[in-house]
Amino acid sequence: MATIRVQEAPFDQQAEHAALMAGRADVGGIAAFTGICRADDGLAALVLEHYPGMTERALAEIAAEAERRWSLTGCTVIHRFGRIGPGEPIVLVLTASAHRQAALESCAFLIDWLKTGAPFWKREEFPDGTGRWVDAKAEDDAAAERWRRA
């Protein structure tokens, strides 16, 4: 059963890592991906909006799909919303398995799907007070699509 959290606060990656190990002797590897706000073009902050209710459902469905495809001992997805400054983490995906390949592949699968299947929208804010909505990337659709063929 995956751990899904949609929150404004930062997350504690070490604590999430420890939670996947707690009381288990069958974890051989944990793969992690942390998505971070870059300071592109002098960005002041990213503001992430989401669709409460749908977001949790979409993340739980994506995580359940990962658990169907790979033999995982645990899986954690945390996605932040609200105002996020350069260098701050946005999203954390952790996948634990007896075997490294399952952990690595499912982690890549989850982050690729999150990009195209979870109702989040990013707005870039600049120091002069202007802002712009981030456009969806064709390469993200392509990355998600490769798992559809798999």
Added chain:
Amino acid sequence: MATIRVQEAPFDQQAEHAALMAGRADVGGIAAFTGICRADDGLAALVLEHYPGMTERALAEIAAEAERRWSLTGCTVIHRFGRIGPGEPIVLVLTASAHRQAALESCAFLIDWLKTGAPFWKREEFPDGTGRWVDAKAEDDAAAERWRRA
């Protein structure tokens, strides 16, 4: 320039993560893999032997190859040796990049190569005092081989 460490002591994943972010605004994602000692068949401990001198050289070459193949902002490989109990971490690979795909792929590449290209040997020790050397796995050769074709 990658950070390479071969050590008996445990590592601090959070500190290594922070080191890859320090003073940088261009990190968009960090992929991580932590290899952990499973408690298979009532294992008491793994004892890892390595070839001092050659190990550091092999890890540095593998990390340099990852930095040639992908655009990384940083890369850390830490491999422990000595006696490691069930649930303890054995190896940590961290790769940082502006883009998630480079971080995820190079992390998988590094751990696949480590399995077949770094001079470490694992011995399993059991509670009754017996032990056995772990055999190399054909699937590990296959995993490393797929990067050769890439």
Added chain:
Amino acid sequence: MRVMYFAWVRHKIGISQEEVSPPADVTDVASLMRWLAGRSPGHAEAFAQPAHVRAAVNHAFCQPDHPVGPDDEIAFFPPVTGG
């Protein structure tokens, strides 16, 4: 039915949600978009290029031909950009 707007769709329309009672010939997502476009200049701008707008009905992504009814929650938004 409840209609919700996110990201630049919300920005253009100026509100994040509204209760609406469209006429009987509004039966699917596509016809609802056309009808909503007539409600204000902001709505018209948001739905000017329907192909750029995505929709969800009751928290599930759906296509323009998905049916809609009085008890549904329908959301309109740009392609997602999380992760």
Added chain:
Amino acid sequence: MRVMYFAWVRHKIGISQEEVSPPADVTDVASLMRWLAGRSPGHAEAFAQPAHVRAAVNHAFCQPDHPVGPDDEIAFFPPVTGG
């Protein structure tokens, strides 16, 4: 030349390294393995199936036909199992 042994190769031989001075006809890794096999029953056991033993010359993995000389450090070990 210095010869080093790791993992079960070391276990079978009983020592982790030794200095050796093989005869002139020992010119590569394969001939060194054959010559070392004659030094003791433990050596013989370790090198009984040469295909199961890997080698490194001066810290680089190498094939059985790799040349060896008096100033080299040659290591013998099973296939690696780290990571």
